[in-house]
Amino acid sequence: MKVSIFVGGNKTFTASRLGVKLGEELARKGLEVTLRAVKGKVKSKDSAVILQEYAATAKPKTLAAALKKDQADFVISLMNLTGCQAALEAGVPFVYAENEGFKEDKAVKDKKAILKKAKQVLVIKTTEKPLNKKAYAGLKVQEVTNPAVWVEHYNYNKPACFKKENNIVAVGKFAKESGFENLLKTWARLAPAHSTWHLTIVGDGTGKAALAKFVAKNNLQDSTEIVTDDGDVYSLLRNADIFAYPALNPANADILLDAMASKLPCVACESEPVTDLVANGINGVIVNAGEEEPFTVALDDLMVNWGKRVGLAVEASKLKDRYPFEDFVRVFAELLK
Secondary structure: OEEEEEEOEEOOEEOHHHHHHHHHHHHHOOOEEEEEEEOOOOOOOOOOOEEEEEOOOOOHHHHHHHHHHOOOOEEEEEOOHHHHHHHHHHOOOEEEEEEOOOOOOOOOOOHHHHHOOOOEEEEEEOOOOOOOHHHHOOOOEEEEEOOOOOOOEOOEOOOHHHOOOOEEEEEEEOOHHHOHHHHHHHHHHHHHHOOOOEEEEEEEOOOHHHHHHHHHHOOOOOOEEEEEOOOOHHHHHHOOOEEEEOOOOOOOOHHHHHHHHOOOOEEEEOOHHHHHHOOEOOOEEEEOOOOHHHHHHHHHHHHHOHHHHHHHHHHHOOHHHHOOHHHHHHHHHHHOO
């Protein structure tokens, strides 16, 4: 069976992490999978799944022609209504999935009419709150849990901190809400006392230059790297010792979930998505959002306390069993029968 996965999102969120992993897992089940997304929206550096990019201005009719040409048998749309419209145009059955409460950058007036034609609408739950059934009235809805996309560390099943490689990783947008400015202020205080540690900030957006300027001004070049997300985030998680998450009131904490499930101790600013995942002092550390001093103290404590890192990492890794990706894949596999 030939399956096309349309990967979408909005200006603050991309379904890339789910699309790439889902594609890989379905391919392992013997399906012929193609990822389809607006150019630059999917980061899949090491993925073996075929990626076909299209222009942001592409019309459903154009994408439908591509589906017909490739003889697609089924479409999975992850927060991509254009993909749904293309499937309808091509006469290909489809399912649609979105995070609960997901909003397109530009509202689609006939969204519900389109989704009524879906084989199933999957609502990805990111909180423990009951589903807002009114928002999905009239649709064939199934709730699914937001799964963890995790990686094994280079030292097999042991937490990364057993190796004491002294790497801190932070991932997000190069924007104020990611809290990277506060993280760098923290790092400017800590780096001189921790010469064997290294900080890597990964992201995308227009704020990279300002962060790089701060690094240069504070002579942090030897201990700090700011890189653009090129799809290699999970390789960095594989080799990290601590995950720093200074995000201020994020809409979701997917990357935090993935880092914790990958056996990384974390320091995170308090927000609803964070407190849903982190039991403070048990599987991670939560500090007051936007305050430099608490984050500095917490990060310093983890850097010098190897035993604490190990304990938090082991507990954090249990999230991969609490939010198994296998269950997420199974839902789609059943719909493809």
